[in-house]
Amino acid sequence: MDFANKVVVITGGSEGIGRALVEMMLNSGAKVATCGRKHDKLYQLQTRFPGKPLHVVVADVSNESDCNHFIQSTLKTFGKIDVLINNAGLSMRATVLESDVAAFKRLMDVNYWGTVYCTKAALPSIIENKGTIAGISSIVGYRGMPGRSAYSASKFAMRGWLEALRVEMLQHGVNVLWVSPGFIATNIRSVALNAKGEPIGETPMDESKLMSAEECAMHIIKAIEKRKRAIVLTFTGKATVLITKFFPTFADKYIHRFFFKDGKLIK
Numbered sequence: 541m542d543f544a545n546k547v548v549v550i551t552g553g554s555e556g557i558g559r560a561l562v563e564m565m566l567n568s569g570a571k572v573a574t575c576g577r578k579h580d581k582l583y584q585l586q587t588r589f590p591g592k593p594l595h596v597v598v599a600d601v602s603n604e605s606d607c608n609h610f611i612q613s614t615l616k617t618f619g620k621i622d623v624l625i626n627n628a629g630l631s632m633r634a635t636v637l638e639s640d641v642a643a644f645k646r647l648m649d650v651n652y653w654g655t656v657y658c659t660k661a662a663l664p665s666i667i668e669n670k671g672t673i674a675g676i677s678s679i680v681g682y683r684g685m686p687g688r689s690a691y692s693a694s695k696f697a698m699r700g701w702l703e704a705l706r707v708e709m710l711q712h713g714v715n716v717l718w719v720s721p722g723f724i725a726t727n728i729r730s731v732a733l734n735a736k737g738e739p740i741g742e743t744p745m746d747e748s749k750l751m752s753a754e755e756c757a758m759h760i761i762k763a764i765e766k767r768k769r770a771i772v773l774t775f776t777g778k779a780t781v782l783i784t785k786f787f788p789t790f791a792d793k794y795i796h797r798f799f800f801k802d803g804k805l806i807k
């Protein structure tokens with residue numbers, strides 16, 4: 541993969557899929573800019589790549605002026621943007637009945653509005669360079685999942701917004717794509733919010749059995765390179781999208797069995 545002289549912006553690059561994307565893009569010759577909320581994690585990231593063209597900015601993507609500052613400082617540092625990967629994201633695990641509405645809003649602010657703010661700010665430069673805008677969505681962007689109602693809503697919103705933008709961008713030579721990973725081994729389930737909007741602090745999955753962040757990042761980069769429209773990752777992810785499309789009522793029951801035991805959400 542060759543991204544020599546390309547400027548690639550990745551939101552949420554200090555952990556998980558974003559960090560794997562940062563590393564692979566740097567190794568492919570790209571100049572990379574990334575952001576996250578925690579200065580320490582970004583500093584650690586920078587020390588892993590001494591001498592590499594990596595620009596890091598503390599920014600919360602749910603804050604419009606943080607996003608504008610992140611994109612403007614990237615333009616000042618590297619002069620242009622070819623690729624934007626809207627990766628920063630947050631999940632949740634709690635039923636609608638027990639959850640505070642504020643937690644739902646936080647998910648929309650990060651996953652949906654974060655994508656809108658960063659994309660709007662970077663769009664003129666991406667159009668100039670006939671580049672790419674990617675959104676890291678999820679299987680829950682195709683299929684609402686119990687305990688993840690706001691996460692599902694935010695990813696449906698992200699996908700709908702990007703699909704509309706994709707068609708608007710056809711005349712500008714910009715490719716817009718969305719990626720829907722299945723379960724990937726990262727921190728996302730530990731930092732997911734509970735009903736009160738606080739981090740849960742543990743994962744309900746055996747993370748060692750899941751696709752690695754590095755493999756996921758490799759699929760994302762290949763899709764960007766091939767200017768694909770959309771990709772769905774993992775066998776379970778693909779099966780879920782297909783079964784939902786053709787047998788939605790069966791899928792409802794199957795998913796209920798997977799996520800609930802004795803009426804309680806277990807995953």
Ligand SMILES: NC(=O)c1ccc[n+]([C@@H]2O[C@H](COP(=O)([O-])OP(=O)(O)OC[C@H]3O[C@@H](n4cnc5c(N)ncnc54)[C@H](OP(=O)(O)O)[C@@H]3O)[C@@H](O)[C@H]2O)c1
Pocket residue numbers: 551552553554555556557558575576577578581599600601602626627628629630631650676677678679720721722723724725726727728729731
């Ligand atoms: N892992 C999965 O199973 C899975 C499946 C489907 C889709 N996805 C999607 O993949 C993307 C990456 O997830 P991941 O699994 O790599 O998660 P992760 O390991 O929790 O990493 C999330 C990254 O985003 C940053 N971040 C979180 N909130 C942010 C905010 N408000 N502003 C700026 N940066 C923020 C985090 O840094 P700070 O905490 O320092 O801000 C971190 O660098 C997300 O959009 C997620 O929805 C993941």
